[in-house]
Amino acid sequence: MPELPDVEGFRRVAAEAARQRVRDVEVFDPQVVRGLVEQVRGRYLGEARRHGKWLVLPTSSRDGDDPPWLLVHFGMTGMLLRCPPGEDVHAHDRVVLHLTRDDLRYRDMRKLKGMRVVRRSEVDGFLDELGPDAAAVPLPDFRACVGRGRRALKSALMDQSTVAGLGNLCVDEILWRARLDPKTPTTELDGDRWRSLHRTMRSVLRQAERAGRVPDRPSWLTGHRDDPGERCPRCSGTLRRAKVAGRTTVWCPACQRG
Ligand SMILES: [Zn+2]
Incomplete structure (x- = not known):
């Protein structure tokens, strides 16, 4: 079950995809997403960060708008993978971001609504409901x-x-x-x-x-x-x-x- 160390591993996966543009988004299972993940299409991924078991995937603003960021939780069985484009879709791939060079895949055997689309201005308010990050708290x-x-x-x-x-x-x-x-x-x-x-x-x-x-x-x-x-x-x-x-x-x- 993914805990802080596992999610830190997923953060490193996402960090390697930073600065790539989201060419397309495929949602194989809308039940796992809260919000319209398609809104990130055409935007650039920023530097991923982690708070507790949540991964925060920023996207670039367009014309000064409040961009949709992705908050990803891995529940009991979730994972994030970076794959070469065109690789066969796995039965448990729920959302795939097709990037400039790679695919970023959110794979989860169970369906726990692990992905949320939240405006940048709402991210801090969402994370404030959590305690301080265990790896950083003094x-x-x-x-x-x-x-x-x-x-x-x-x-x-x-x-x-x-x-x-x-x-x-x-x-x-x-x-x-x-x-x-x-x-x-x-x-x-x-x-x-x-x-x-x-x-x-x-x-x-x-x-x-x-x-x-x-x-x-x-x-x-x-x-x-x-x-x-x-x-x-x-x-x-x-x-x-x-x-x-x-x-x-x-x-x-x-x-x-x-
Ligand atoms: Zn003992």
């Missing part, structure tokens, strides 16, 4: 957002209006590294633990961004969460699996006591 803001109210850490970190970009794999990995139990109430963390949690989040995200996903390396919890034996790669204790915040959560009760 410690004081992180603590203020996540520490608001008494909630389980897992719930608070998964809430996109609290901090944007983290999903199930990221949060489990971060909490495992920071040795914090996912059910710990946010009100029980002291200053040292907030610092450690924030530092760990940044480190996990940096490494995962480089990989373009949360990597299932042997030294990571993610590398073991689907193992039949499910042993902790740090202490070899038995990992626990249960629903926390409505999501299947994996943690090590021996290491994660905080």
Whole structure:
């Protein structure tokens, strides 16, 4: 499921298509789009940016108008691909932007209305409904957002209006590294633990961004969460699996006591 590191990978894909002109737009499935994506026809793509799990694709203004920008969410199964023109259409390609040199394809097995067309002037208002981006938020803001109210850490970190970009794999990995139990109430963390949690989040995200996903390396919890034996790669204790915040959560009760 695409989380911040995956979407950062899609941002790099889109960045390679910047400054190309949209020659044509093909919508194979109008259900996935809110708004008229055809409005971007004839415009140039700008530098893509990311906020949390959202990718922002700017387009050029024409005659000083308020241009239609694309906001793309990847839901559970979405992806963005850059393909040579003329390549066969995949069964799950929902929208294809035919650019000057490449095709940019939004592919999603499920249909979750992942693409929105929003005027440039409306983009900030849309993104303001999200918390700060997890990869960029400084410690004081992180603590203020996540520490608001008494909630389980897992719930608070998964809430996109609290901090944007983290999903199930990221949060489990971060909490495992920071040795914090996912059910710990946010009100029980002291200053040292907030610092450690924030530092760990940044480190996990940096490494995962480089990989373009949360990597299932042997030294990571993610590398073991689907193992039949499910042993902790740090202490070899038995990992626990249960629903926390409505999501299947994996943690090590021996290491994660905080
Ligand atoms: Zn352990």
